[in-house]
Amino acid sequence: xxxxxxxxxxxxxxxxxxxxxxxxxxxxxxxxxxxxxxxxxxxxxxxxxxxxxxxxxxxxxxxxxxxxxxxxxxxxxxxxxxxxxxxxxxxxxxxxxxxxxxxxxxxxxxxxxxxxxxxxxxxxxxxxxxxxxxxxxxxxxxxxxxxxxxxxxxxxxxxxxxxxxxxxxxxxxxxxxxxxxxxxxxxxxxxxxxxxxxxxxxxxxxxxxxxxxxxxxxxxxxxxxxxxxxxxxxxxxxxxxxxxxxxxxxxxxxxxxxxxxxxxxxxxxxxxxxxxxxxxxxxxxxxxxxxxxxxxxxxxxxx
Numbered sequence: 001x002x003x004x005x006x007x008x009x010x011x012x013x014x015x016x017x018x019x020x021x022x023x024x025x026x027x028x029x030x031x032x033x034x035x036x037x038x039x040x041x042x043x044x045x046x047x048x049x050x051x052x053x054x055x056x057x058x059x060x061x062x063x064x065x066x067x068x069x070x071x072x073x074x075x076x077x078x079x080x081x082x083x084x085x086x087x088x089x090x091x092x093x094x095x096x097x098x099x100x101x102x103x104x105x106x107x108x109x110x111x112x113x114x115x116x117x118x119x120x121x122x123x124x125x126x127x128x129x130x131x132x133x134x135x136x137x138x139x140x141x142x143x144x145x146x147x148x149x150x151x152x153x154x155x156x157x158x159x160x161x162x163x164x165x166x167x168x169x170x171x172x173x174x175x176x177x178x179x180x181x182x183x184x185x186x187x188x189x190x191x192x193x194x195x196x197x198x199x200x201x202x203x204x205x206x207x208x209x210x211x212x213x214x215x216x217x218x219x220x221x222x223x224x225x226x227x228x229x230x231x232x233x234x235x236x237x238x239x240x241x242x243x244x245x246x247x248x249x250x251x252x253x254x255x256x257x258x259x260x261x262x263x264x265x266x267x268x269x270x271x272x273x274x275x276x277x278x279x280x281x282x283x284x285x286x287x288x289x290x291x292x293x294x295x296x297x298x299x300x301x302x303x
Contacts, residue, residue, distance in 0.1 A: 049278070049280065050265040050267070052302050054087065057297050060082075063075070064076065075093075076119075082111075083098070083129075089138055093140070095134035095143045095145075097133070098111045107125040107126070107127075108127070109121050109124045110122040110134060122150040135170070147159060147165045162179060171219045175190075179214055185198060188217060188221045199248060213226060213227040215227050216262055219266055225239050225242050225263075226242070227239050239260060240259075253285060261299060265303060
């Protein structure tokens with residue numbers, strides 16, 4: 001009976017998420033000519049949401065459930081020692097840290113959890129927290145953690161060539177990546193381009209502590225979303241600003257109430273999550289649509 005109840009809850013959550021993502025923004029007022037005009041203009045249909053959001057339910061003692069596009073998959077129960085879960089690009093696996101003492105940043109075990117709940121330990125005694133969190137490679141064959149690449153099959157590992165690479169993120173198409181180099185600089189590797197270091201020491205707020213936690217990077221590597229440190233990628237809930245990595249200057253996203261997350265869809269622009277919902281911005285950073293927030297849980301974006 002408990003298994004059936006959990007399945008019903010997961011199904012209901014997925015249905016609610018699908019309804020939120022399918023809802024269209026309110027059309028703009030009509031621009032049709034007056035009754036005396038000889039031609040008629042119809043209102044343009046609002047643009048669809050560019051991509052899909054997944055919501056990860058990650059509560060102790062409950063099924064780890066990932067809902068996307070009206071469907072939900074579960075990965076077994078979350079144990080008290082499970083931290084920093086992140087789904088693979090195909091959303092068939094979770095990578096997480098399992099630690100016997102959540103009050104300490106180490107030791108921990110790097111664990112991969114399958115859809116059926118099976119668990120595979122990739123490494124023991126690894127650090128975690130403060131930007132050190134598992135990051136899936138786009139092809140799903142490995143997990144990068146603290147600068148080390150762990151192959152999912154065979155348990156082999158080697159340096160990822162990124163240093164410690166805190167707050168490591170890939171772009172939506174998996175080509176570009178970005179990570180923190182220090183408290184005042186980040187590194188960006190555009191798709192097909194050379195790595196470049198971006199000095200952020202002159203950004204607003206750096207007189208206290210620079211927003212060096214990388215939250216997202218665009219496919220071109222030209223833009224990154226940054227937040228404050230000690231907000232691990234698996235549970236980052238606030239964004240400080242978006243930076244143009246070519247100039248090192250902030251991007252004006254307009255007035256936002258409780259900025260939480262920014263993603264960069266393939267094709268340009270951004271999706272901004274704040275206290276009022278989801279806002280779609282075009283390549284000139286103008287808003288083209290607003291959608292309701294999909295509900296509580298950790299949000300992950302895919303094209």
